[in-house]
Amino acid sequence: METKLNDFDPAVRARALAELNALVQQGVISPEPEVDVANMHCHTFFSFNAYGHSPTSLVWLARQRGFKLMGIVDFDVLDGVDEFLDACELVGVRGSAGIETRVFIPEFATREINSPGEPGVCYHMGIGFTSSRVPDTVVGILTDLRQRAAWRNRDMIARINAYLDPVTIDYERDVLPLTPAGNATERHLVVAYLRAAARIVPNPIEFWADKLDVEPDQIAILIGDSPGFQNLVRAKLMKRGGVGYVQPDSGMFPSVEEFHRLILACGALPCAAWLDGTSEGEQAIEELLTLLIGKGVVALNIIPDRNWNIADPETRHTKVQNLYRVVRLAGELDLPLHVGTEMSSFGQKLVDDFDVPELAPVRQVFIDGAHFIYGHTMLQRALALGYQSEWARAHLPSRRERNEFYTRVGYLVPPGKASMVRLLKQLNSSMSPADILSRLNE
Numbered sequence: 158m159e160t161k162l163n164d165f166d167p168a169v170r171a172r173a174l175a176e177l178n179a180l181v182q183q184g185v186i187s188p189e190p191e192v193d194v195a196n197m198h199c200h201t202f203f204s205f206n207a208y209g210h211s212p213t214s215l216v217w218l219a220r221q222r223g224f225k226l227m228g229i230v231d232f233d234v235l236d237g238v239d240e241f242l243d244a245c246e247l248v249g250v251r252g253s254a255g256i257e258t259r260v261f262i263p264e265f266a267t268r269e270i271n272s273p274g275e276p277g278v279c280y281h282m283g284i285g286f287t288s289s290r291v292p293d294t295v296v297g298i299l300t301d302l303r304q305r306a307a308w309r310n311r312d313m314i315a316r317i318n319a320y321l322d323p324v325t326i327d328y329e330r331d332v333l334p335l336t337p338a339g340n341a342t343e344r345h346l347v348v349a350y351l352r353a354a355a356r357i358v359p360n361p362i363e364f365w366a367d368k369l370d371v372e373p374d375q376i377a378i379l380i381g382d383s384p385g386f387q388n389l390v391r392a393k394l395m396k397r398g399g400v401g402y403v404q405p406d407s408g409m410f411p412s413v414e415e416f417h418r419l420i421l422a423c424g425a426l427p428c429a430a431w432l433d434g435t436s437e438g439e440q441a442i443e444e445l446l447t448l449l450i451g452k453g454v455v456a457l458n459i460i461p462d463r464n465w466n467i468a469d470p471e472t473r474h475t476k477v478q479n480l481y482r483v484v485r486l487a488g489e490l491d492l493p494l495h496v497g498t499e500m501s502s503f504g505q506k507l508v509d510d511f512d513v514p515e516l517a518p519v520r521q522v523f524i525d526g527a528h529f530i531y532g533h534t535m536l537q538r539a540l541a542l543g544y545q546s547e548w549a550r551a552h553l554p555s556r557r558e559r560n561e562f563y564t565r566v567g568y569l570v571p572p573g574k575a576s577m578v579r580l581l582k583q584l585n586s587s588m589s590p591a592d593i594l595s596r597l598n599e
Contacts, residue, residue: 162214163202163427165337168238169312169387170213177217178248196508197228197253197284198458200243204232207503212241220248224508226348226527228253228497230282230455233302234340237286238289242538249573253530255284255428255495258302260416261407264448272428274397278405279438281413282428282458284421284495285530287538292424298419301411303340309409310341313401317350318402321368324354344501347391384503417453424537424545426530428456428495430494433464434479442483446490455544456530457492458501459483461523462506462534465515475551481527484519491556494526525564532567539580542593548586562590569597 161173180186184280192455196219201212210218212229219227227250229241238254245252259278266277291299311328317323331349332341358364360514362380366373369389379386417427429449431439438445446457464480467473487494498506511520537543544559553559570576583596 159214159217159526162217163209163211166335170211170240174217174244174247181220181248182225186221188221188263191223191225193225193524194508194511195226195228195524196224196497196500197226197495197527197530198230198255198389198460198499199227199474200499200501201229201231201237202336203234203236203338203340204501205344206500207344207505208500208507210500211337212237213244215246216241216248216250218507219250219252222507224250226251226253226524226531227283227497228255228260228527228530230255230257230284230497230499232256232340232342233258233306235286235289235291235299236338237338238286240289242534245572246574246577249571251531251567251572252529253284253527253534254286255282255425256420257282257284257430258416259405261405261410262448263407263411265438265445267408268438268441269436270445271436273436274424275405276438277407278410279413279432280432281416282430282495283416283425284428284456284458285388285426285537285543287424287425287534287543293418295419295422298411298415305410306340306342310346313343313395313495314346316403317394317401319497320394321350321354322366324350324357325351326350327588343391343395344387347387348393350390350394351387355592364520365390384391384438388503409532413452421453421545424541424543426455426533426544427453428458429454429492430458431460432485433476434483439479443486446486446492450490450492455492456495456526457483457487458497459523461496461509461511461516461519462498465513473515478585480515481518484522488522491560493529493560494522495530496523496526528567529560529564530567532563532565532570535576535580536563536566536584539577540584540586542584542586551592558590562594565594569594 158173161169164170182198185506198217200206229237235256241254242252260281262279270279272278326349333339335345354361362373362376366376393399420427424593458599464476533544542548549559553562584593
């Protein structure tokens, strides 16, 4: 049944989760006790999850392992939002859903931000979505994100095909079948090329040694380690310096304003993304965040593991201090934190270890941020009273007031369908924030 959670057929996934949940209710399966941890940034197989997890499978993972809060974030699509939140409601997991893409920031056109080697290009997010469906006014923006990604993939394939010939792939035939809904990433392209090479060339080790400019002995070792070899192929062919790579320009990605228009139309929250503070752009992080707040940003995403789990002691010290500085700044700027491990690359953790000495000082603000986005999600999903609602703007005019309110809601509302029913029955838009918190406390 757990294998079926990752089937490309959504009906198969839904039936498997229902059966597993029934076994929990019957006491046949005993999930681990709930732990005060959160992973709010998990990619699903609708973009790429290194472990193959669907939205449904991630919910079951959280339920089984006792993760208190979990959220999904996919590149360029909202395909998994309904499935994920419905599954959270069924089994009782505190959840949220978002989208990630790359945007171009002209004010930082000469400075590298969080996309290495690409000045002006910035990974950027929207969090707190409550549906995969979007208003008609912004359908075109979401469609454009998907189409831009597909165009970049096709363009990359054309260059790599020419270099790897006779090992070539076709986008429709070899890549799209690897995805559940036609949203392919570079990692899907890598899998397609590896399969093509195994099928076409008599000696894949010699072939890849030549094409990747790596000694055959090293290829022989790596080729048996699928994740490691895939990372090598991607780095050599698709990243900066590879034959498939093209230096991006301002026309390749949407503007921040366009992306925010999609997010706001859905009642969701524009969210900046932090890398590690070492780039020129992130060394000017206060300038960058102030600029983005002016464009509508209300939260900040951090991937904690890349900011402390580093072998070199000097580099680790530098990045940990950068982390502490940006967390302090986020507090000063009233930006709740959204944290997670991504799971989009092999070796990334299922959940962060907030108890390590480096993360212990920021643990609580990470957990508070997870409850904040969960609180928004529940009120928006149940009653359209989320962070961006007219109700919130009228009753909670400042971002700090809204942050505190939705964080408290997140702590007070248990997960699951019963909570959703109670919210619908007991709360309404005529109530004040104080009234809502009082009712939830009861």
